[in-house]
Amino acid sequence: MITLTIDGKSATVAKGTLVIEAARQVGVMVPHFCYHPKLTPDANCRMCLVEIEKMPRLQTSCSTQVAEGMVVKSASSPVVQGARKSVLDFILANHPLDCPVCxxxxxxxxxxxxxxxxxxTSGFKELKRVFPKEYFSPLIETQMNRCVQ
Structure with missing residues (x-):
């Protein structure tokens, strides 16, 4: 078993556990879009960034395994909060902001x-990418504009 600290809370988890799962076990919810416990972690969305002491930069909690004595900061880190805000800014750059009709x-x-x-809103003022709806059958259509890209 491995003992670590996440946002000031002590956690004891099995070796090989991902930081995002260890955080969940102690009640710290790390935001994410691309992570699912039954899939291989891709770390594409970057929303799950956390600060780990003695690491030179922020790490993705969905692809980083726990280590003995690790100290992780998520919600308690202003650097992490700023990074997540920037990640959202990039995601919103090409996402339609018409939530009431979604x-x-x-x-x-x-x-x-x-x-x-x-x-x-996103700070980006460029034109957003727009994808046409695709109809595969009378019952199946895709709206790629609604996907997190």
Whole structure:
């Protein structure tokens, strides 16, 4: 078993546990879009960045395994909070901001994190990428504009 500290809370977890799972076990919720416990971690979205003492830069908690004595800062780190706000800014750069008409309205992690980190609009002023709807059958269509890119 490995003992570490996450946002001031002590955790004892099995060797090979990812930081994001260790955090969840002690009640620290690390925001993420691309992580799922049953899939191989890709660390693409970068929302799960955490600060780990003695590491030169922020690390993705969904792809970093715990180590003995590790000290992790997530919600308690202003550097991490700033990085997450910047990540959201990049994600929102190409995302439509028409939440009231979106099917996910009210049940959307992107919307929740945007409110949490006060990133309601992107600072980017370029034109957004727009994808046409694709209809595969009368019952199946894709709306790629709704995907987190």
């Amino acid at each position: 099917d996910q309205g009210g049940r959307c992690d992107l919307q929740d994190f945007s409110h949490e980190y006060t990133a309601t």
